[in-house]
Amino acid sequence: MQLNSKIPSGPIENKWDNHKFSIKLVNPANKRKYNILVVGSGLAGASAAASLGELGYNVKCFCYQDSPRRAHSIAAQGGINAAKNYKNDGDSIYRLFYDTVKGGDFRAREANVYRLAQVSNNIIDQCVAQGVPFAREYGGLLDNRSFGGAQVSRTFYARGQTGQQLLLGAYSALNRQLAAGTVQMYNRHEMLDLVVEDGHAVGIITRNMVNGQIDRWAADAVLLATGGYSNVYFLSTNAAGCNVTAAYRAHKRGAGFANPCYTQIHPTCIPVHGTQQSKLTLMSESLRNDGRVWVPKSKEIAQKLRNDELHPSQVAEEDRDYYLERKYPSFGNLAPRDISSRSAKEACDDDRGIAHNEGGNGVYLDFADSIKRLGQDKIAERYGNLFDMYERITGQDAYTTPMQIFPALHYTMGGLWVDYNLMTSIPGCFALGEANFSDHGANRLGASALMQGLADGYFVIPYTIGDYLAGDVGLASAGRSHTDTPEFDEVENQLREKNAKLLSINGKRSGRSFHQQLGKIMWEYAGMERNETGLNKALKLIPELREEFYNNLKVPGSDGELNQELERAGRVADFLEFGELLCRDALDRKESCGGHFRSESQTEDGEAVRDDENFCNASVWEYTGDDSAPVKHTEQLEFENVKLAIRSYK
Amino acid sequence: MNPIVALISSSLGKKYLMAISGLLLSLFVLGHLVGNLQIFADPYFINSYAYKLHNLPYGLLWVIRFGLLAVVAVHVWTSIVLTLENRKARPQSYDKDATAEASLSSRTMRVSGIIVLLFLIFHLAHYTVKNVPGHEYGKAIQIKDVTYEAKVPLKLPESKGGAVLKTPTGEDKYGYDVHTMMIAGFSHLWITGIYLVAVFLLCNHLSHGVSSMFQSLGMRNSGSRKSLDLFARIYGIGLFLGYSSIPVAVLLGIIKVQGIPA
Amino acid sequence: MNLTLKVWRQADADSDGKMVDYKVEDVSEGSSFLEMLDILNEQLVETGEEPIAFDHDCREGICGMCSLVINGLPHGPERLTTACQLHMRHFKDGDTITIEPWRAKPFPVVKDLVVDRSTFDDIQQAGGYIGVNTGAVVDANAIPIPKEIADWAMDGAACIGCGACVAACKNASAMLFTAAKVSQLNSLPQGEAEKDRRTLAMVETMDAAGFGNCTNYGECEAVCPKGISLDMISQLNRDYAAAAMRRLVGRAS
Structure with a gap:
């Protein structure tokens, strides 16, 4: 297997510009001669299909849901990062790049991350132009919030539904191309395998989920934007349908799979309840700004709490172990995701977990102090919708009883290996968004997944795919559509x-x-x-x-x-x-x-x-x-x- | 498509037609009530009011009559089309049907509308076309054993100011004795019964319709919705009280016959 | 808890369906409604029966895929809650629960509780977008938008496209869905240029799909899991009237 990352030469600031200039282009009039398949319609897939359609390519897009609007990007809550520096707090492309590389524990590819930071600003411009209703200030300008792993305020958001709004933006761009006829959409079609001829990806095979029909689709290039594989753990924050099939099939056909062990576990999810549970629900990380994480110091008290013989508010202050504050005094309850998650597991492994499930797997996230300090109104104003959601799922009132949380699988940094052009080790097969091994190294920072999905789809693949089409495929053999091979x-x-x-x-x-x-x-x-x-x-x-x-x-x-x-x-x-x-x-x-x-x-x-x-x-x-x-x-x-x-x- | 046809055949176009015709009709029933309530005053008022209406210049009476009929026709036609389309939109109904929010009056618009329409036909036959046997006006009015003159002079007693309608040649005008005729009508319990039921349903119809038409015309929002709903309810109840007060007053003898025995 | 379910079973779009009774036992109060169906399905699979097909995906109330009419109400009895977030503690041991698919001509049943909602995509494709190509845009802060307008647009944009509004409406009208999308884009300055075109095209596509007419029942708003307000419909009523009038005089945008 040849792994040529094709990282452009030159100083990091110029790599992307140099690359865009040096790669081959497809003449505007010739674009319609090429056929492209896009698998998946989340942020990466929908934005890629729309952008390629706008350029004039013939695009077919597939998704297993009944509408492209339902891809699981829709569930992202927090926000999307961009180095706009609208807050005048010293942000820059370089700082976003640096934070991302460091956050990824130095296991990401520098050149890719820098490009991601560079195009982050274009994404915000693009989304606003599409009508994405980002939060605004009274002056009418965009608002920002802070997020973990950064010392600047660079996260743009739309209430707690940023992923939904960005996806609906990409979906609207896709709809425009569907209406224009440049893109054809195939809903309820699941990609089952990749077809490779002479070492090049030439098509896919899908199953029509309504009638079971197996269909062949040939094209000049195949884009996999099929998300991550958290569901290998069964319980995760992913949608029930999320799966690894497309990526894994490509792997079996010759695509290298990079860093499959890089998985992200999110510390603030609602604990498992019983044995019938099908999915875990994330509670926004922002709750840790005002909530204090604790378990009892003694196993006996934990036992009583699990048996409902004791209410958490009856546990005396000296019997509580605020373990994050104890172990990480300077970051306290805001310690990074991986560290907070591991600490919770340690406490529960020590038999001090308090949840009513097997193993007592859960810790408290307690707002009592904040409510005392700020008043319940203030807490309700900040987190009211989250408290409502918590009550809907658990039936408990988090204003009077501490929330129970436990870590859960959330995101996977590993994925199909891609070069700087987002092409896998099978020429003609590209991987975008969470499906590739990405720009996040061994750990992803909050609000960066949305950024990467859209960067790949709107601003990277439209350029880099031309290099493959104009070079490897060439005009003479453009427009592959025969499947009788x-x-x-x-x-x-x-x-x-x-x-x-x-x-x-x-x-x-x-x-x-x-x-x-x-x-x-x-x-x-x-x-x-x-x-x-x-x-x-x-x-x-x-x-x-x-x-x-x-x-x-x-x-x-x-x-x-x-x-x-x-x-x-x-x-x-x-x-x-x-x-x-x-x-x-x-x-x-x-x-x-x-x-x-x-x-x-x-x-x-x-x-x-x-x-x-x-x-x-x-x-x-x-x-x-x-x-x-x-x-x-x-x-x-x-x-x-x-x-x-x-x-x-x- | 022709833009007018496109507008009228669109779901929203029909909604506007429904709202505008509804608005006109609900104003009409208010005006009609105000006219009718004159029955509580001296017979002169309602009789001369009827006379003036019947003798509007330039054939305006017929303009109004056909205008109103046209509005009713639009309202009815639109509701028929809407009903048919809405039925078609749900070919299979739910095994178990439940309602989360919609008010009873909104869910009974069709029934109340149809009954009010039937009443309207009866009402017109009764008082306008005058062909309900035994209740024609223009002929002598029969109440129990007494027969009254169909036409009376349109004149107020001297004690109340003595106002009078005169012909161009200076003679007192004669008009139909609407006052006595209404009492004659409501002396029949079955007519009163039909009337009360119809008026009740009409008002129920209005207590959804009056607020709904603001919504249809895009003039309602959540800030004004409660007030408009309340207004619609008050409008409905007010009309019901107003209309039903007349037969009740007749039955209780508050309104007395003042006609001229033949 | 033990429950009796009355579930609509239909082999495929062309077959006739019927209500079938099932018993499901040992359901935990903390399970979600869909997990309860998972349990039933597992029982059915193990006994070799065909499990009940139903649409679901994110199971956290945002993808809009789940589409069950539970005891006559889309998404069940809890307000502002999708079926996937409805939990069994809202039912009692021994209850009989009726489960049916969305019922509307433009939402034909595909199988059991699965319906085809592609008419919603058709409505969106008719104009639910702003005509801007990737890259051809100004800086995000070049167009200030008053917070109130941005919030209003967000209120409409929160729609998850599940179709509960259609399922609940006595007329199977899709006005709340269409209005939410139209109002979002029409109220933003970015959407101004295509306002009339969008409004007319989306409403006419909605009509052509065979949805019923809005008669202001308000059922849609009551069952909407995202609390989309009838005010959106009010705006659509205004915008459509204005657009149709401008079209009459040949000046529609």
């Missing part, structure tokens, strides 16, 4: 066989129950804290579970209809392979960095220890077959502008 035949046959197999096992267990069990293994052994023993155990358990899956799965119904069990089974089948890859990567990366914490690699007081000597790189895995282990390649990360340093929040 042996390669398409082969992939389609494999898919039909796979579906037939899933339907014919006729065992006893639902796909959901396998998914749930896989999630438990992943969370237990490859969750917030990982170690060699656990990961090896997971690497033993997952193949066993996979084996049972293929022997004891039950999928009712047939292939030729809307069959949600079949859809799920196909996704779980891929998760069952991908989970193993994730654990393998986690085992291989012996250092702790960002969201990846190896208990073997920590200081005496439990802080992460990076190993820059051996791991200042991206691990890129190559698929070599179902019965052979994947092969690791590395892309060395060069830090020419930011000096490698230890992250400390003490």
Whole structure:
């Protein structure tokens, strides 16, 4: 596998401009001759499809939901970063770049991050022009708020629904192209595989989720904007339908998968309730500004709280352990996501968790002090909608009883390896947004995911795709649409066989129950804290579970209809392979960095220890077959502008 | 498409027609009530009011009559089209139907509208076309065993000022004795019953309609909605009280026959 | 808790459907309504029956995919709550719960509780956008927008496009949805240039799709999980009247 990152030469400020000038262009009149497939309609997919349509390309866009507007980008709450410096507080492109590289624990590619910071400002301009109703001040100008990991106010937001508004903006741009006929939309179509001919991506195969029809689509380039893989953990803040299938299939067809072990666990989610839960709900991180995190000091009190023999307000001050304030006095309750999450797990592992679930997995986020200091009105004004949401889900009033929170899987930094042009190691196959291994290194800062998705779709791919189309494809062979090739035949046959197999096992267990069990293994052994023993155990358990899956799965119904069990089974089948890859990567990366914490690699007081000597790189895995282990390649990360340093929040 | 046709055939165009015709009709029923309430005064007032209406210059009476009929026709036609379209929009109804917010009056617009329309036909037949047997005016008025003159002089008693309508040649004018005729009408309990039910439904119709038409014309918002809803309710109740006061007063003998026995 | 469910089952768009009774046992009060259906489906799968198809995705009340009429009310009895955020504690042990799909001609049933809402996309494509190409824009702060206007636009933009308004409306009207989108874009200076074109096209596309007519019941507002106000419809009524009048004299934007 050749990993040529194609990072342009020159000073970092000029790389993107130089690159845009030096790459090949497609003449405006020739653009309509090229066919492009976009898979996914979230921020990255919708913005890419719209922008490419505007340029004149023939675009087809696919999504598994019933409308492109429902992609899970819609659930992002907090905001989107941009280096506008509207607050005059010293922000700059360089500072946004620096914060992102540092926040990612020095495991991102400098040139990509710098470009991201550069185009961040264009994104805000673009979204405002589309009518995205960002929050404004009375003077009519845009408002900003602060977010974790930054010392400037650079986050633009639309109430607690920024992702929704940005997605609706991209969706409106997409609608305009749909009306103009430059883009065709295929809803309720799930990409099942990528088709590669002579080493180039030439199309995809989809399943029409309404009638089960398998369709072939050929094109000159394929863009995967299919999101992350948090759902390999079953319980996550992702939507129920989010899956790794598209990315993992591309991986099996030859695309390198980078850093699958980089997962982000968000500290403030509503704890698991019982065994029937299907999803975890995020509570905005902003709550930690006024809430104090604690658990009781003693296991006995924790036990009583779990049994409802004691109300949390009855726990005396001296019996409480405000562990974040104790361990990280200077950052306190605002310690970064990875650190807060791990501390909560430690407390619960110590049997001091207070939630009414297995393991008592939950800690308090207590607003009593803030209510005393500021009054309930003030707290309601700041967080009223969040308190309402909390009450809707838990039935508890957080004004009188402390909130219960626990970390949950939220975002995945790893993804398909891409070069500076966002092209995977399969020429013609591109990956955008959360689906690529991205600009976030080993940890993503708040309000940066939206920025990256839109940057890729609006401002990177429209330029970089031309280089591939004008260069590798060329005008002579532009407009690929024939699907009657042996390669398409082969992939389609494999898919039909796979579906037939899933339907014919006729065992006893639902796909959901396998998914749930896989999630438990992943969370237990490859969750917030990982170690060699656990990961090896997971690497033993997952193949066993996979084996049972293929022997004891039950999928009712047939292939030729809307069959949600079949859809799920196909996704779980891929998760069952991908989970193993994730654990393998986690085992291989012996250092702790960002969201990846190896208990073997920590200081005496439990802080992460990076190993820059051996791991200042991206691990890129190559698929070599179902019965052979994947092969690791590395892309060395060069830090020419930011000096490698230890992250400390003490 | 022709822009006028496009407007009228759009869902919003029909909404505007409904609102504007509704507005005119609800103003009409108010005006009609004010005219009718003159029955509580000396017969001269309502009789001469009726006379003046019937003798408007330039054939205005017919303009008004056909205008009103046209407005009713638009209101009815629009509601028929809307109903048919709305039925078509939900071919399969819910097994279990529930209502979260919509008021009873809003949900019974169709029923109340149809009944009021039927009453309107009866009412016109009764007093305008005059072909409900036994209740024609223009002929002698029969109340129990007494027969009264159909026409009386339009003159106020001297004790009350002695106002009088005169012909160009200086003679006292004669007009229909509407006052006695109304009492004759309401002396029949079944007529009073129909009338009360119809007026009740009309007012129920209005207590949704009057606020709704502001919404349809884009002149309502959440700030004014409560006030407009209240206004509509008061409008409805007020009209009901006004209209029903007449038969009640007749039955209680508060309004007495003052006609001239034949 | 143990419950009896009466659920609409329909094999596909062309088949006839019917209500079928199911028992579901051991449901935790803390489960969401959709998790309760997950449990039932798991029971059905294990006994070899076809599970009930229903649309869902984010399960946090923002994607607008879930679409269940629960006991006659879209998204169920709780105000400002989508079905995915409705929790079982609002029901009692032994309850019988009726679950049906959205019912409207423009939302044909695909299977069981799944409906096709692509007519909403058609309405949006008719004009639910501002005609601006990527990159061809001015600085974000070059157009000041009064906070009140931005807030109003946001009130409309909060719509999640679930279609509960249509499902609840006695006439199956899509006015609240269309109005929310039109009002958002029409009230912003960026949307001014295409205002009439947008208003006319979106309303006429809505009509052509076969939705019913708005008769101001207010059911839509009551069931809307995002609390979109009838004021949006009021604005659409105004904007459409103005646009239609300008079209009459040939001066529509």
